[in-house]
Amino acid sequence: MNIHEFQAKQLFRDYKIPVPESSVVTSAEQAFTAVHALPSDSWAVKAQVHAGGRGKVGGVKIANTTAAVVDSVNQMLGQQLITQQTTAAGLPINSILIEQTTAIKREFYLSLIIDRHAEKLCFIASIAGGMDIEAVAAATPEKIISLFIHPAAGLQAYQCRQIAFAFDLQGEQLKALHQLMAGMMQLFLDKDASQIEINPLVETETGELLALDAKINFDDNACALHKDILALRDTRQEGEKENTAKQFDLNYITLEGNIGCMVNGAGLAMATMDLVKLKGGTPANFLDVGGGTTIEKVTEAFKLIISDKNVKAVLVNIFGGIVRCDVIAQGILGALAQIKTDLPVIVRLEGTHAEEGRALLHNNVAPNIIPAEDLDHAAEQAVALARGAA
Numbered sequence: 001m002n003i004h005e006f007q008a009k010q011l012f013r014d015y016k017i018p019v020p021e022s023s024v025v026t027s028a029e030q031a032f033t034a035v036h037a038l039p040s041d042s043w044a045v046k047a048q049v050h051a052g053g054r055g056k057v058g059g060v061k062i063a064n065t066t067a068a069v070v071d072s073v074n075q076m077l078g079q080q081l082i083t084q085q086t087t088a089a090g091l092p093i094n095s096i097l098i099e100q101t102t103a104i105k106r107e108f109y110l111s112l113i114i115d116r117h118a119e120k121l122c123f124i125a126s127i128a129g130g131m132d133i134e135a136v137a138a139a140t141p142e143k144i145i146s147l148f149i150h151p152a153a154g155l156q157a158y159q160c161r162q163i164a165f166a167f168d169l170q171g172e173q174l175k176a177l178h179q180l181m182a183g184m185m186q187l188f189l190d191k192d193a194s195q196i197e198i199n200p201l202v203e204t205e206t207g208e209l210l211a212l213d214a215k216i217n218f219d220d221n222a223c224a225l226h227k228d229i230l231a232l233r234d235t236r237q238e239g240e241k242e243n244t245a246k247q248f249d250l251n252y253i254t255l256e257g258n259i260g261c262m263v264n265g266a267g268l269a270m271a272t273m274d275l276v277k278l279k280g281g282t283p284a285n286f287l288d289v290g291g292g293t294t295i296e297k298v299t300e301a302f303k304l305i306i307s308d309k310n311v312k313a314v315l316v317n318i319f320g321g322i323v324r325c326d327v328i329a330q331g332i333l334g335a336l337a338q339i340k341t342d343l344p345v346i347v348r349l350e351g352t353h354a355e356e357g358r359a360l361l362h363n364n365v366a367p368n369i370i371p372a373e374d375l376d377h378a379a380e381q382a383v384a385l386a387r388g389a390a
Contacts, residue, residue, distance in 0.1 A: 002050040002217055006024040015187045018208065026077070047093045048094070053083035059083065109125060121148070125167070155182055241304050259312070260283075260343075269287065317348050329360040336369075
């Protein structure tokens with residue numbers, strides 16, 4: 001689960017991670033009041049969306065007067081912000097963060113993630129703050145430091161000093177960085193985060209360390225344990241289909257292709273999408289109905305797929321283990337009974353109760369249900385039929 005920058009910065013304050021003074025607003029009137037509560041020579045006006053790269057597309061502006069702040073807020077609110085991390089439709093700007101600007105001496109990058117291969121937490125740091133860390137890793141990997149935190153030992157002072165020396169910090173700055181990193185660790189563990197990123201972490205002209213930006217992602221599987229974090233969820237930043245999918249415990253992500261995919265298991269779903277691409281097609285979605293699915297869930301999953309106007313064919317690929325193929329078949333038939341569609345539905349069923357599932361589909365008179373002999377055959381049919389429909 002993602003949260004907004006202003007929400008992440010409030011969590012930073014709770015864990016004694018220093019951030020600039022700021023105020024979040026949802027109207028020009030609130031912006032006028034906020035500016036007077038934040039005395040400064042200039043202010044950063046920052047669109048609040050669940051995506052990076054805002055500054056490159058006008059989502060972050062510097063204003064030197066109250067009128068300029070209000071004007072920027074009026075320009076942003078209610079608009080769709082399109083960045084390299086959003087879809088072509090972009091994300092709605094419903095709130096704005098107004099922040100005192102900072103006299104910056106240097107910029108750094110600092111993040112905390114889970115390294116599942118090492119089975120440890122990992123701090124990633126770089127002197128190339130403010131830049132895309134992926135670009136830094138590709139062009140100048142020597143500028144990146146990775147520090148692994150053993151779960152039994154926790155964060156050690158020498159590790160903080162290692163990053164501090166790489167940043168060329170001095171004196172009291174070493175203590176400040178230690179406190180900041182310790183706060184990141186505690187926040188990460190307390191709230192079951194999956195990533196905390198500060199880009200940039202800045203050294204001000206007076207030598208202070210400030211988190212100028214804040215990004216926190218949380219483990220969806222642990223959110224039920226943290227009602228305070230769940231309360232921060234902004235469903236307006238999520239697609240309508242994704243929100244519907246969550247209500248039925250479905251894993252759904254909208255993509256930009258024309259072949260709808262319904263699969264059980266994330267790994268099989270990825271393999272199915274890869275095969276569709278290999279055959280010359282493009283998936284319209286990622287959809288994992290899960291292992292313990294029901295007829296209702298399958299019905300809703302199928303409705304989600306065919307509600308996408310870009311979909312020209314539907315590929316159902318089920319390998320029955322825990323999930324039963326006859327349940328999948330009943331769900332497909334139930335959805336087709338509720339929503340009439342002429343879309344071709346290519347179905348490949350294998351595993352638990354596969355024969356019963358195939359029999360249900362075979363006995364049904366719907367001409368648009370097309371059985372497939374195997375996955376390779378199914379993908380070829382889906383691509384060909386989608387191409388013909390397009």
